Amino acid sequence: MSAIDSKLLSQLAPQDYDGKEAQAGLRFAAMAKLYHTQLVASSIVANLAWIMVLNKLTDDAARWARPHIIELADGKVVWSNVDAFETAFKAHFCAVDDKKAALSKLVKLCKASHKLGTAKDYTANFNAIAARTPLSNEDKRARYVDGLPYKIQNEFAVTAHEVDTLEKAQKVALRMDQQLAERAEAMPKTKGWGRCGERVAADRRGPEERSCFNCGEKGHIQRNCKKPPQGQQAAASTATPPNPTPSSNPSTSDELVALRSQLKELSDRIAAVSLAKEKEGF
Structure with a gap:
């Protein structure tokens, strides 16, 4: 391997990754692909190149890499290409x-x-x-x-x-x-008024839908009722009816005048008879 190749490889080598931060894992996966590609281009066997990549992992990431390193050392093909490695790596670390x-x-x-x-x-x-x-x-x-x-x-x-x-x-x-x-x-259902909205709707009925508590008729409320209160109506129904007042009919008035005239004439006659009897007594 030439000095130029060694310098390039050192620049492409990913930084150590401990498996804790997903963003750092994304950077490692991207650099690992380039690093592995350059290692293979430098005539390094693919499995050995993968082992060199996995040796950059530490802590939790190293525990994940250990069984893969063993398989690679036995000559098994763990990832068919760098894209397969990237997919497996991201699925494990970059979902953090x-x-x-x-x-x-x-x-x-x-x-x-x-x-x-x-x-x-x-x-x-x-x-x-x-x-x-x-x-x-x-x-x-x-x-x-x-x-x-x-x-x-x-x-x-x-x-x-x-x-x-x-x-x-x-x-x-x-x-x-x-x-x-x-x-x-x-549990038994509660009786009485329904939901609060129903009570509010009942309270907001218009005058034309309400019944008067005084007379029972619809279209107005008690304070606007033109009929007397129920107590006064009951008292009026049990009270003695008033004496009839003379009618203001013209024919009735004429009859009363004639009757009074007859009574006056009769009174005058009685007075005259009484006076005549007194004179005879003398």
Whole structure:
């Protein structure tokens, strides 16, 4: 290998990668492809070139590389080309950011499920998100129980159930959720007014739809009623009817005048007869 080739290889060699940051993993994969291509071009066997690439990995990344190095040393073809290596490498290391995003989403789900939703919906969403996180089974179980709706957590607190695994915790939670739903369905329905909106709608009826509390007729309310209050109506119906007043009819007035004239004439006659009798007595 010439001095020029050695200098170029040292420049193309990727920096050590520990498997912790996805962005650094992307840079390593890109440089590893160039490095391997140049090594093979420099007459280095493909498997040995891959071993030289994998030796740049440290810590967690080195643990992933170790079984591949053993296979390469035995002469096995692990990756058919550099693109196959890049795909496998990114699938393992560069999904870390996705795992962090999934973990953040899982935290939000647990907080939101305390008061809303059912254990069935929560369990389905939890399993879908938790599968993309780096959490252990024990961590998943603990987070699942902490994120259950409060009504289910209360049941957990007052009952003795063995929930030492995620599967057991989910099985118990789903059974409790079903029991609570059946209990709520069996409760008697409340009578009386319906929902608040119905009461408000009833209070907002127009005057033409309301009935007067005084007379019972529709189209107005009590304060606009032209009829006397019910108490006064009852008193008026039981009171003694008033004496009839003389009619203002002209014919009736003439009859009264004639009657008065006759009474005056009769009175005058009686007075004259009384006077004549007194004179005879003398």
